[in-house]
Amino acid sequence: MTLKQVVVISGKGGTGKTVVTGALAALAKNKIMVDCDVDAADLHLLLQPVIKESHEFKSGKTAVIDKKLCTECGKCISACRFNAIKPDFVVESFSCEGCSFCTRICPAEAIRMQENIAGEWFVSDTRYGTLVHAKLGIAEENSGKLVAKIRQVAKEQATAQKADYIIIDGPPGIGCPVISSLTGVDLAVIVTEPTLSGLHDAQRVIETASHFKVAVMLVVNKYDLNSEMTLNIEVFCKEQGIPLIGRIPFDKEIVNSMVAGKTIIEYVKGKTKEELVSIWEQIKQ
Amino acid sequence: MIISVASGKGGTGKTTIAVNLALSLENVQLLDCDVEEPNAHFFIEPVIEKTEKSCILIPEIDEFKCNYCGKCREVCEYNALLAIKTGEKTGTIMIFPNLCHGCGACSYFCPEKAIKEVRKEIGVVESGYKDNLSFVQGTLNIGEAMSPPLIRDVKRNIYLKRTVIIDAPPGTSCPVITAVKDSDYCILVTEPTPFGLNDLELAVQVLEKLKTPHGVVINKADLGDDNVEKYCKGKHIPILMKIPFDREMALLYSKGIPLVKEKKEYIQKFRDMFGEILSRLK
Numbered sequence: 001m002t003l004k005q006v007v008v009i010s011g012k013g014g015t016g017k018t019v020v021t022g023a024l025a026a027l028a029k030n031k032i033m034v035d036c037d038v039d040a041a042d043l044h045l046l047l048q049p050v051i052k053e054s055h056e057f058k059s060g061k062t063a064v065i066d067k068k069l070c071t072e073c074g075k076c077i078s079a080c081r082f083n084a085i086k087p088d089f090v091v092e093s094f095s096c097e098g099c100s101f102c103t104r105i106c107p108a109e110a111i112r113m114q115e116n117i118a119g120e121w122f123v124s125d126t127r128y129g130t131l132v133h134a135k136l137g138i139a140e141e142n143s144g145k146l147v148a149k150i151r152q153v154a155k156e157q158a159t160a161q162k163a164d165y166i167i168i169d170g171p172p173g174i175g176c177p178v179i180s181s182l183t184g185v186d187l188a189v190i191v192t193e194p195t196l197s198g199l200h201d202a203q204r205v206i207e208t209a210s211h212f213k214v215a216v217m218l219v220v221n222k223y224d225l226n227s228e229m230t231l232n233i234e235v236f237c238k239e240q241g242i243p244l245i246g247r248i249p250f251d252k253e254i255v256n257s258m259v260a261g262k263t264i265i266e267y268v269k270g271k272t273k274e275e276l277v278s279i280w281e282q283i284k285q
Numbered sequence: 286m287i288i289s290v291a292s293g294k295g296g297t298g299k300t301t302i303a304v305n306l307a308l309s310l311e312n313v314q315l316l317d318c319d320v321e322e323p324n325a326h327f328f329i330e331p332v333i334e335k336t337e338k339s340c341i342l343i344p345e346i347d348e349f350k351c352n353y354c355g356k357c358r359e360v361c362e363y364n365a366l367l368a369i370k371t372g373e374k375t376g377t378i379m380i381f382p383n384l385c386h387g388c389g390a391c392s393y394f395c396p397e398k399a400i401k402e403v404r405k406e407i408g409v410v411e412s413g414y415k416d417n418l419s420f421v422q423g424t425l426n427i428g429e430a431m432s433p434p435l436i437r438d439v440k441r442n443i444y445l446k447r448t449v450i451i452d453a454p455p456g457t458s459c460p461v462i463t464a465v466k467d468s469d470y471c472i473l474v475t476e477p478t479p480f481g482l483n484d485l486e487l488a489v490q491v492l493e494k495l496k497t498p499h500g501v502v503i504n505k506a507d508l509g510d511d512n513v514e515k516y517c518k519g520k521h522i523p524i525l526m527k528i529p530f531d532r533e534m535a536l537l538y539s540k541g542i543p544l545v546k547e548k549k550e551y552i553q554k555f556r557d558m559f560g561e562i563l564s565r566l567k
Contacts, residue, residue, distance in 0.1 A: 011322050013295010013455040018480065039456035040293045040484040061362065081388055094462050094494065099388030100362050138490040141459040144430060172295040172455050173321035176430035195539035197300070197324035204322060204427065211428040225532065226539035250535075255508045258478050 003158055005166045005185040006283060007036070009209075011201030013172035015193045016221040019254060019264060020276070021169040022046040025128045026265035027280040031165035033126070034154040035133040036147045036181040038119065043169045046263055049124030049131045057121055057134065057149060059142040061098035061113040063091045069110035076102035076111060094139045118142050121150050123157065130157050144176035151180070174208045182209060188216045189245075189283060194229035199236065206242065216242055219279060223247040246279035248272060287449040288562065289318075289468040289497075293484030295455035297474045298504035298528070301538060303452035304328040305545045306472075307418055309555035314447040317422035318464035319454040320408060320435045327541035331420040333413040339423065339438040340404035341387040341431070346378050350399035353378060357391035357400060366391060383430060408435040412442055419447060433463040440464075448559075457487045462495065470562050471499040472525060477509035482516060489522065498566065502558075505530040523565065525558045 008021045021043060025033050035043040063084070065076075070089050077085045080102055084095035103111045118141070121134035132154040136143050151168070158166050170181040170188075182188060188209045192202035202218065209216045218237055223230040230247065237244040248254075249272060257267035264276055290303040300317075304325050307315040317325040344357070344366065353376030355368045365384035370376040382405055392400040408425040423439040425432050432454070440463075443449050453464035465471055473488050475481040485501065492499045501517050506527040517524050528534075537547055545551045 010295075012324070013292075013322075014297055015295075039458045039461075040295075040487055042294070042480040042483055045479045045483060079389070079393070095466070097386050097388065098362055099386060099390055100360070101388050101390040101393070104360060104390065104394065136458055138457065138487065139462055139494045143456075143458045173432075173460075174427065175321045175425065175432045175460065177458075178321075179428075179430050193539075196327045196541040197322075198539075200324065200327070201322040207427045222535075225535045229539050252508065255478060258480060259510050261479065 001164050003163060003166065004187070005168065006187045006189060007168040007170045007181050007185045008189045008191060009170035009178060009181065009205055010172055010191045011174060011205035012192065012198050015191045015198060016248070017191050018042045018046065018169050019258065020189070020191050020219060021167060022263040023265050023276040024167050024280055024283070026263040027277060028165050028167060030163055031167050032130040032132065032154060032158050032161065032163050033128065033167045034150055035131065035169045036150065036177065037169055037171040038134045038136045038143050038146045038177065039171060041133055041135065043131070044133055045261060046258070047126040047128060047131055048261060049122070049126045049133065051122045051124045053123040055121050056117050057119040057146050058115055059118040059145050060116045061100065062093050062096045062116055063102050063111050064114050065089050065091055066110045066112070069108050071108045073107060075105050075107065079105045097141070116140065119146050121146065121153065123153065130161065132157060144180040147177045147180035174204050178205070178208065179212065182212050182214050185214055187283065188214050189219060190216055191219045191221055192233065193222050194220060194226040194233060199229065199233055217245045217283065218242050219246040219248065220244065221248045222250040224249050243282070245282040246275050248275050286469045287443065287451065287467060288470045288472060289451035289453050289465045290472045290474060291453040291461055291465050291488060292455055292474045293457055293488035294475065294481055297476050297481060299474050300324050300328070300452055301544060302472060302474050302502055303450050304543050305551060306555045306559065307450045308543055308545050309552045310448055310559055311417065312447050314419040314421070314444050314449045315452070316439055316443070316449065317452045318436050318439055319452055320423035320425045320432050320439065321454060323422045323424055325452050326422055328543045329415050329418065329420055331413040331415045333411045335412045337410045338406045339408045339410050339435045340406050341385070341434045342389065342402040343382045343385045343387060343405045344380055344391050344400045345403045346380070347399045347401065350397045351378060352397055354396060356394055356396055360390040360394045387434065407431065410438050410442070419444065432460045436460060436463040457491050461491065465497060466495060468497055470566060471497045472502055473499055474502045474504055475513055476505045477503055477511065477513045481509070482513050485513060486516065489520065500525040500562065500565070502526045502528070504528050525561060526554060
């Protein structure tokens with residue numbers, strides 16, 4: 001079969017993306033996993049990777065002012081649109097977007113651009129196969145580019161291993177790292193919860209997926225916390241023609257499985273586990 | 286003063302804390318800076334008085350003046366412009382607005398003065414009120430990648446004669462930093478699970494880098510384990526409040542009903558937390 005890429009996203013944070021991804025990792029055969037939530041990666045806590053390769057991720061630049069050459073003329077301060085140069089002519093590195101305008105405009109040639117090490121990425125072994133994951137440096141930007149990088153590595157790994165699936169744990173939101181996680185995938189599984197915020201955020205991420213022409217399926221997590229809202233979500237899915245492929249109950253055992261560093265499939269018994277098995281069966285088709 | 290509410294991990298209860306703190310105090314301005322997924326309005330139901338477009342500046346080429354010299358491409362660090370010269374005065378030039386950060390270098394350095402900057406909408410900023418609460422929120426347009434310029438536009442509405450409360454987005458990268466930067470204090474909301482702890486540690490590192498004083502609220506405090514508390518004790522980070530998991534509270538949240546409307550005892554708890562933050566800032 002041809003390689004299929006499945007991403008798990010949600011719009012709203014904390015709806016259970018990583019827990020669902022972990023379960024899919026346990027259920028799918030012949031696959032590799034990618035954690036694209038590079039801001040706050042958690043999948044490794046369930047999969048306990050043994051790192052085989054680690055690489056620096058260089059991306060973007062930051063301005064550095066040489067105080068000895070600086071004449072404090074102020075041209076850089078007025079040129080910078082990101083307010084990154086403070087009145088004492090020091091660059092606030094987390095505000096600098098690396099545009100180099102200041103370097104080019106400085107009459108004293110006192111500003112140089114320094115390449116950033118924006119993070120690290122890893123190829124690891126886990127009990128379920130290869131995991132490609134990353135760690136964005138603290139207060140760094142370019143998370144979208146780091147996501148693009150690890151997805152490219154994952155694709156190379158998947159091709160080399162003749163894998164059938166790439167299972168992607170996505171970030172929350174609808175912005176740059178989400179767009180990077182979505183582009184070119186075969187299916188987005190949207191995990192939501194039966195709350196006003198959950199539905200609203202799912203709608204926004206569904207629109208984002210359609211904008212990039214990616215097919216979607218929906219899972220409602222903790223569906224029994226508000227059955228009425230779950231019904232609203234079901235109606236919404238019917239109207240939009242979106243397959244609703246699972247309803248996961250609120251189950252304290254899921255929290256316990258997380259504490260134990262296990263996936264639902266390994267740790268949780270009964271209805272919750274059966275539901276995840278059924279979700280994977282529907283994704284596979 | 287400005288208090289921001291952030292978390293690292295999503296879905297830990299940032300909006301719950303920001304909204305209920307805002308509703309428990311007097312003379313507050315609440316800013317929803319989670320512009321990718323703004324949710325505070327569900328709980329506040331504000332009257333919106335003003336809607337403004339949020340725009341970034343992108344280049345527009347005057348092809349009559351352009352001689353395709355390629356200077357713009359050379360100064361653009363984001364590869365947002367492509368210029369190919371095919372003859373003395375002929376060529377092709379292309380702009381990729383989604384890659385543009387709006388730094389303004391291309392128009393400044395164009396020798397022919399052929400580039401002018403035009404506004405491209407990335408979202409909207411809405412402001413209004415509910416009773417005595419002043420409210421501002423940003424909403425990013427679908428398909429837009431960059432939220433920081435919109436977050437900066439939301440924050441331009443900050444009115445410091447009020448206590449300003451900022452509901453920040455999840456994560457640890459640029460949108461969070463843009464939202465939290467310049468706060469006097471940051472409340473980090475977490476849950477007592479390995480995911481919560483892992484992301485809390487990342488968020489704390491961000492705040493240490495920003496030099497922003499911070500404390501922690503543990504939500505769903507009776508689930509999971511006690512490693513978050515141990516971590517906070519070890520780092521001398523104050524635990525400002527603990528909220529147990531409660532199905533009734535989850536139900537209120539799901540319907541968009543603020544906790545302090547139905548469970549009045551929480552008003553005092555939020556006021557006490559604010560008092561503790563003030564005393565820690567002295």
